[in-house]
Amino acid sequence: MRVLAVHNFYQQAGGEDVVFRAETALLRRHGHDVETFTVSNDALGQTPRLQAAAQTLWNARMGRQIEGLAREHGAEIVHFHNTFPLLSPAVYRGARTAGAAVVQTLHNFRLLCANGLFFRDHHVCEDCLGHLPLSAVRHRCYRDSRSASAVVAAMQTVHHAAGTYRSDVDAYIALTEFARDKFIAGGLPAGRIAVKPNFLEASPGPGAGDGGYALFVGRLSPEKGVETLLRAWADLGGTVPLKILGDGPLAPQVEQAAHQLPGVSWLGQRDRAEVLRLMQDAAFLVMPSEWYEGFPMTLVEAWGVGLPVIGSRLGALGALIEPGRNGLLFQPGDAADLATQALWLWDHPQERGQMRLHAHQTFEASYTPERNHEHLMAIYAAAREHSAQGRSVLPKG
Structure with a gap:
């Protein structure tokens, strides 16, 4: 053609x-x-x-x-x-x-x-x-x-x-x-x-998820729910380590949080190969978006490496993520609910392991x-x- x-x-x-x-x-x-x-x-x-x-x-x-x-x-x-x-x-x-x-x-x-x-x-x-x-x-x-x-x-x-x-x-x-x-x-x-x-054009395959941290990847801007993310991790008090990747208008706020909140680190922009490697090692990905996401490549990449996703119950994310199978959902803008879901997934490694399998199955079924x-x-x-x-x-x- x-x-x-x-x-x-x-x-x-x-x-x-x-x-x-x-x-x-x-x-x-x-x-x-x-x-x-x-x-x-x-x-x-x-x-x-x-x-x-x-x-x-x-x-x-x-x-x-x-x-x-x-x-x-x-x-x-x-x-x-x-x-x-x-x-x-x-x-x-x-x-x-x-x-x-x-x-x-x-x-x-x-x-x-x-x-x-x-x-x-x-x-x-x-x-x-x-x-x-x-x-x-x-x-x-x-x-x-x-x-x-x-x-x-x-x-x-x-x-x-x-x-x-x-x-x-x-x-x-x-x-x-x-x-x-x-x-x-x-x-x-x-x-x-x-x-x-x-x-996803090419996936490196499922990772072990044994890096000991949660992950956020995206533009550091209000519609991505960055402020909700930081409030949730302030509530968690260092219980769940978090790595933040990306840049944007809220970068100064994220940098300050990385200095003040235990367990939170900001890695800035990284190339795609390193993002995928960090995804392979992460326990789960957080997508706290407060707008109608289209179909973020970050979601496809996460499932491509078998990474469960905690996302906001809003728009496409609310429809694509199957709670308990390939991730969890929380109320958009609700930092306390996000903290609750993150802590539960962190404290349940067996269930998290099952979600990793199902996340990769989701990818293989629909996103190759x-x-x-x-x-x-x-x-x-x-x-x-x-x-x-x-x-x-x-x-x-």
Whole structure:
């Protein structure tokens, strides 16, 4: 199959970028003819503000460029991972004009929420779901700027009203059933949203989990529940050693906690190989997120090495983690509940050992490259049929 894979990279590499590279490599390993086209948000600094705003709404130049690339490659599928803000929805029209089927992976909630997170002022926010995104402008949800938020809100409003998201995309990929339900509530066509989770390109295999510590891996920011994590470990009083990996705006708070709280250490950013090694040795991973996680690679990596996960009972995490099987759940934002779950899992090594086995079984059943390729081929086939026949035939998952 001939595929053109397209992605607008962020200024800081994130999970979407990792998935784009992994999925492109996966397709090539399976013999597909894949070309890539990428742009970077670094270019925004060289673009006048009004021009950037206009291009976010409709970048005709990029639409023509995608059309030309798709024709030149003979693409049967043009698979978009992120089009915001430099590519714009114009690229869908360009791909379709070239005769290719259009697939869009929904890595975040940008089509429904200005900041893509459904998170504002330290709490989940769905004010704009199913409504005109006036609240996003009022609260400066994108880059803490009323004008920038207005541009994103205009993009959402114009293209929902024009039917772009319903007519110009043959198949959407949501990462979880939870996310799929949100996009349906936001007006995307249910019959064209399939569920395909992220996957781990290569796992080092299960670890022994005998390192004598719990682990947090992620961006040190409010939506990741870092403050709840630190309050919980203050309550634990050094009973459960904790290693924190990552960086972000709350790094000074984490650094201070590492000096003040017994058993807590901050290791900063580490490369992926070391993260996986630390996961293999950890007793369990903590994911205290207070926003709707998409499908964090950290979760897949943890289960890939057989690491149980204590996560917040919120959004996708609440649906993916099976308490007592591959991890435990606690009430989001409730530090006392998190401390209780962490202490129980720490004090029950036999049950923890069983969870390690089940965590790896979860990975093998759903998150291997082979299983992901099967899902992707089914979605591509349905997208091509929809493109050719103009009717929705996409399976749910």
